[in-house]
Amino acid sequence: MKILITGANGQLGRSLLRTLTAHDLVPLARANLDITDADACARALDEHRPQAVIHCAALTDTNRCEQDPALARAVNGIGTEHVARACARTGARLVAISTNEVFDGAQSTPYVENARPNPLNAYALSKLDGEVLAAARHADTLIVRASWLYGDGYVNFNEKVLAAAAEGRPLRFVTDEIATPTATDDLARAIATLLEHGAPPGIYHLSNGGEASRHDWAVEILHLAGRSDTPVESITTADLRATGYTGPQKPPYSVLANTRAAALGITLRDWRDALKEYFDYRETGNGAQAPPPV
Numbered sequence: 001m002k003i004l005i006t007g008a009n010g011q012l013g014r015s016l017l018r019t020l021t022a023h024d025l026v027p028l029a030r031a032n033l034d035i036t037d038a039d040a041c042a043r044a045l046d047e048h049r050p051q052a053v054i055h056c057a058a059l060t061d062t063n064r065c066e067q068d069p070a071l072a073r074a075v076n077g078i079g080t081e082h083v084a085r086a087c088a089r090t091g092a093r094l095v096a097i098s099t100n101e102v103f104d105g106a107q108s109t110p111y112v113e114n115a116r117p118n119p120l121n122a123y124a125l126s127k128l129d130g131e132v133l134a135a136a137r138h139a140d141t142l143i144v145r146a147s148w149l150y151g152d153g154y155v156n157f158n159e160k161v162l163a164a165a166a167e168g169r170p171l172r173f174v175t176d177e178i179a180t181p182t183a184t185d186d187l188a189r190a191i192a193t194l195l196e197h198g199a200p201p202g203i204y205h206l207s208n209g210g211e212a213s214r215h216d217w218a219v220e221i222l223h224l225a226g227r228s229d230t231p232v233e234s235i236t237t238a239d240l241r242a243t244g245y246t247g248p249q250k251p252p253y254s255v256l257a258n259t260r261a262a263a264l265g266i267t268l269r270d271w272r273d274a275l276k277e278y279f280d281y282r283e284t285g286n287g288a289q290a291p292p293p294v
């Protein structure tokens with residue numbers, strides 16, 4: 001299948017390049033395709049005529065989105081609309097990547113695909129805009145909601161925790177923000193399977209199995225990196241805010257139930273198993289290396 005990838009230089013984009021080797025990939029980083037440019041999106045689809053587009057380009061810095069919601073909407077909302085319109089013109093299937101953060105976290109059980117979104121921050125609102133606009137502009141759209149991504153060869157949460165530990169900085173993570181850490185390679189394979197199986201349009205949740213708080217994740221990272229002796233303080237979001245933290249509001253619970261993918265026989269392993277593999281590769285240096293920037 002000929003598959004065009006937007007945001008190909010990001011975490012998920014690089015994983016798609018690494019794992020979808022059976023397909024004819026057209027990786028476009030921001031320098032080659034800025035999704036805020038509607039004409040550029042149309043030209044890219046006209047030129048390459050892919051059968052599918054995996055749309056990874058996004059403004060993912062949640063603090064920046066909070067400070068500049070208009071920019072968040074321009075990239076994550078309207079930019080996604082541009083990609084969807086270009087796909088509709090050329091008949092390419094669209095896989096638009098979205099987020100667990102579209103939910104408000106009031107539930108205490110995993111969110112199924114048709115649960116009602118209610119974004120709490122500007123990033124999540126702009127991503128939900130993107131979902132709605134994509135589906136409105138192009139009927140053959142698969143919205144894939146992912147959760148807490150980390151990818152090989154990237155400055156992800158795993159590496160940030162380890163860097164802080166190495167520098168002896170105090171480690172303190174919340175226990176009341178719960179979702180599922182997900183390996184971008186696992187997500188990339190699941191997305192490929194959706195396309196290969198000709199999955200019907202609609203919303204799909206794709207995260208690794210199980211659930212964890214930020215604190216659980218950090219503790220597991222240190223364990224797998226052989227640094228279990230590093231103290232990790234647990235804190236609640238309210239206590240964190242009392243210390244002056246002013247970051248965007250996050251859903252306390254945004255675990256995804258991969259119901260529709262499971263019905264197609266697509267399951268993802270438990271997050272701890274995926275994280276262990278990340279560290280196995282990291283320790284031995286034998287893991288697939290991130291491809292050079294495109």
Ligand SMILES: NC(=O)c1ccc[n+]([C@@H]2O[C@H](COP(=O)([O-])OP(=O)(O)OC[C@H]3O[C@@H](n4cnc5c(N)ncnc54)[C@H](OP(=O)(O)O)[C@@H]3O)[C@@H](O)[C@H]2O)c1
Pocket residue numbers: 006007008009010011012013029030033034035036055056057058059060061075079097098099100127145146147148149150
């Ligand atoms: N990271 C997570 O934990 C997480 C969780 C759930 C869902 N998601 C979603 O998963 C998708 C992939 O995330 P990721 O972690 O791979 O993000 P990422 O590493 O931040 O990659 C996003 C890429 O999009 C590019 N980009 C930004 N603005 C653009 C524009 N106007 N035109 C074209 N490209 C642009 C960025 O380029 P620059 O670096 O040059 O800005 C970056 O390479 C996104 O839709 C994200 O919202 C992420």
